[in-house]
Amino acid sequence: AQTVTQSQPEMSVQEAETVTLSCTYDTSESDYYLFWYKQPPSRQMILVIRQEAYKQQNATENRFSVNFQKAAKSFSLKISDSQLGDAAMYFCAYRGASKLTFGTGTRLQVTL
């Protein structure tokens, strides 16, 4: 079974600075997708960024980018120029042939 591990329960970053959230996963599949979801206090899970495993190029969405290391099974999220609105729970997720598997989440605080 696939597992997703987020080893940082909480992280803090100053406004305008850069922060990296870690995620590792375990799988025997070769074709899969990886995701980062954001859950603000409104509770709605919002897709932040997605990476297809067959693509070597790291995905980027505005201030959000990933560092995808397939051999190491690592998928970290970098948030540049952090804003107060980035404060939320961030979940890493894996989707292969079966269901979407989530990590336990990292709570990100953004300070002034």
Added chain:
Amino acid sequence: ETGVTQTPRHLVMGMTNKKSLKCEQHLGHNAMYWYKQSAKKPLELMFVYNFKEQTENNSVPSRFSPECPNSSHLFLHLHTLQPEDSALYLCASSQVDRDTKKLFFGSGTQLSVL
């Protein structure tokens, strides 16, 4: 407009009550999902419906009963729940024949079982 609407937002119920959670998606999707989110645990997939047919039930106790009358609506009927069932219940939808990898979530129902 979030695309996926869940009601009620909060629910408090006793162990002998019967209640229902409702989810409606306005995205034209053909798959809907129920997830359970407990503190400090990964999201747990409960049920999946594709084209109104239940395709997955992840060993969920029978006190949770899903219903999908059409591709836009999904219900979760609750009866004789236990305190450990207290959690955030999230509904999601996706388009199976286009991009099954991307889920759209609602804002959840925060359930407290007393």
